[in-house]
Amino acid sequence: MSLPIKSVENIAHLARISIKEQDMPVYAHQLSDILNLVDQMSGVDTSKITPMAHPLDAVARLRADVVLEGDQRDLFQSIAPQVEAGLYLVPKVIE
Amino acid sequence: MHKKTLIELSQALQQRSCSSVELTRYFLERIQNAQHLNSFITVATELALDQARVADARLAQGNATPLTGIPLAHKDIFCTLGVKTSAGSKMLDNFNAPYNATIVEQCQAAGLVMLGKTNMDEFAMGSSNETSFYGPVKNPWDIESVPGGSSGGSAAAVAARLCPIATATDTGGSIRQPAAFCGITGLKPTYGLVSRYGMIAFASSLDQGGPMGHSAEDVALLLNAMAGFDARDSTSLNHPKEDYSTSLHDHISGLKIGVPKEFFGEGLNADVGKVLETALSELEQAGATLHDIKLPHTHLSVPAYYIIAPAECSSNLSRYDGVRFGHRCDHPEDLLDLYERSRGEGFGVEVKRRIMIGTYALSAGYYDAYYLQAQKIRRLISNDFHEAFKTVDVILGPTSPTTAFKIGEKINDPISMYLSDINTISVNLAGLPGLSIPAGFVNKLPVGLHIIGNYFSEARILNVAHQYQQRTNWHQQIPAGF
Numbered sequence: 001m002s003l004p005i006k007s008v009e010n011i012a013h014l015a016r017i018s019i020k021e022q023d024m025p026v027y028a029h030q031l032s033d034i035l036n037l038v039d040q041m042s043g044v045d046t047s048k049i050t051p052m053a054h055p056l057d058a059v060a061r062l063r064a065d066v067v068l069e070g071d072q073r074d075l076f077q078s079i080a081p082q083v084e085a086g087l088y089l090v091p092k093v094i095e
Numbered sequence: 096m097h098k099k100t101l102i103e104l105s106q107a108l109q110q111r112s113c114s115s116v117e118l119t120r121y122f123l124e125r126i127q128n129a130q131h132l133n134s135f136i137t138v139a140t141e142l143a144l145d146q147a148r149v150a151d152a153r154l155a156q157g158n159a160t161p162l163t164g165i166p167l168a169h170k171d172i173f174c175t176l177g178v179k180t181s182a183g184s185k186m187l188d189n190f191n192a193p194y195n196a197t198i199v200e201q202c203q204a205a206g207l208v209m210l211g212k213t214n215m216d217e218f219a220m221g222s223s224n225e226t227s228f229y230g231p232v233k234n235p236w237d238i239e240s241v242p243g244g245s246s247g248g249s250a251a252a253v254a255a256r257l258c259p260i261a262t263a264t265d266t267g268g269s270i271r272q273p274a275a276f277c278g279i280t281g282l283k284p285t286y287g288l289v290s291r292y293g294m295i296a297f298a299s300s301l302d303q304g305g306p307m308g309h310s311a312e313d314v315a316l317l318l319n320a321m322a323g324f325d326a327r328d329s330t331s332l333n334h335p336k337e338d339y340s341t342s343l344h345d346h347i348s349g350l351k352i353g354v355p356k357e358f359f360g361e362g363l364n365a366d367v368g369k370v371l372e373t374a375l376s377e378l379e380q381a382g383a384t385l386h387d388i389k390l391p392h393t394h395l396s397v398p399a400y401y402i403i404a405p406a407e408c409s410s411n412l413s414r415y416d417g418v419r420f421g422h423r424c425d426h427p428e429d430l431l432d433l434y435e436r437s438r439g440e441g442f443g444v445e446v447k448r449r450i451m452i453g454t455y456a457l458s459a460g461y462y463d464a465y466y467l468q469a470q471k472i473r474r475l476i477s478n479d480f481h482e483a484f485k486t487v488d489v490i491l492g493p494t495s496p497t498t499a500f501k502i503g504e505k506i507n508d509p510i511s512m513y514l515s516d517i518n519t520i521s522v523n524l525a526g527l528p529g530l531s532i533p534a535g536f537v538n539k540l541p542v543g544l545h546i547i548g549n550y551f552s553e554a555r556i557l558n559v560a561h562q563y564q565q566r567t568n569w570h571q572q573i574p575a576g577f
Contacts, residue, residue, distance in 0.1 A: 018436050030448060031452060037398055039398075088419060
């Protein structure tokens with residue numbers, strides 16, 4: 001299969017990645033190659049196979065619902081691009 | 096000093112015939128003199144010397160571990176408090192982690208001295224170390240060749256004797272393939288044996304940290320420090336603590352070695368194949384027996400991997416949004432522009448490609464055909480190994496079908512790059528432990544022997560590797576000029 005440029009633009013938007021217009025054809029070509037590679041899976045009969053999410057089929061471990069860590073907001077915000085009064089700043093969302 | 100084994104260095108420290116500060120200075124100088132390899136992103140000179148002084152005090156007090164005072168390097172994927180953690184990406188070029196990874200803490204607790212952080216493919220996505228924002232690492236055996244990836248910096252640094260041991264991670268072969276290309280010993284443990292806490296996530300159901308060194312003996316010692324249950328990693332397995340050094344010396348007579356025809360078929364370089372045959376007969380002479388086995392779904396491992404890994408990466412890497420940490424674009428017009436340009440500028444081409452494949456595979460209408468089907472294929476691949484381990488103890492083959500390729504040779508052809516991991520990926524999909532050890536040379540480039548074991552059989556495969564290394568000296572070879 002060959003992905004049209006329009007689809008690549010849509011995927012890039014879903015992934016929230018800006019791609020320069022002149023780079024689109026290369027991405028379209030390479031993503032198509034990868035999809036052709038993985039297409040080998042489509043002919044395999046897996047109707048009776050259970051999907052494998054964990055190598056040892058382990059399930060998520062639970063712990064008691066108690067607070068283990070204190071507030072580290074200042075530490076974590078010390079590496080943020082833009083903060084003010086304990087808040088992360090982004091461009092205005094609501095007019 | 097750089098020609099000594101880890102045990103010899105440890106003994107020298109314990110007997111106080113050299114200090115950790117001396118040893119640390121010695122390796123820091125070697126790193127300084129080998130800058131052309133580009134194997135380090137950050138060299139932590141002051142911190143290393145501080146840690147060495149602490150280690151010397153501990154050695155003097157007599158409460159040292161066998162690793163106290165030994166210098167090591169961490170792959171730049173492990174978070175280190177006070178030292179930049181970049182994961183080889185522009186996205187994290189300004190990232191100073193607010194905490195240490197569990198394995199970094201474990202290594203500190205053992206008294207190991209961190210020399211610095213090693214170069215790697217961006218977010219561990221690559222097989223040649225060419226996707227790093229900090230430029231490619233060079234293979235010490237041939238500086239025009241790649242060291243492999245993604246742990247190329249750790250492998251090149253160990254191979255060039257810039258550090259005796261290093262940490263690394265393996266999602267589809269990222270410890271074993273560079274270990275093979277650089278002629279060192281590298282182990283990917285059973286999934287869940289080594290904590291992933293503080294290890295920057297790529298594909299969470301496949302990622303696993305592990306040790307690199309010059310020999311199975313050295314790697315076993317580092318694994319002793321790295322392995323163990325961690326409540327902070329939800330996928331950490333509560334497996335009893337083992338000493339991986341104790342069974343190294345066991346004889347391997349009667350060992351049943353499975354030789355899968357799928358690893359010796361089309362695509363295997365003929366000379367690499369010959370090296371492997373010699374290695375297998377060496378093990379036969381040590382008393383092992385060879386058995387033909389089948390892993391019939393091996394050819395589906397690369398396709399399944401290139402859905403599962405990108406799908407998980409597209410989810411894991413959604414955290415890089417330009418808001419909380421990492422790269423942020425200048426003058427965003429609005430929130431969408433902030434996200435899209437921060438990510439567009441911060442990620443390199445390979446990372447973008449994989450995020451997009453993952454996004455596509457998980458998008459409405461495609462989930463069953465791609466992700467679910469890949470997870471089912473993953474079960475088939477895993478079942479192949481289960482079947483095989485009913486009749487054999489370990490499985491052997493070439494780590495990579497070729498020796499190291501040239502820098503630039505495959506970087507513009509993702510598919511051919513992906514296929515270079517054909518022998519290692521299935522092991523990650525099944526979650527099994529795998530080890531690569533040097534087994535010879537083709538045209539002066541190292542060849543890796545891949546030893547795969549059943550779950551939690553790290554001690555066994557290290558034993559096989561050690562017995563091989565007792566009979567051969569490939570692991571003692573040092574590249575010219577180092």
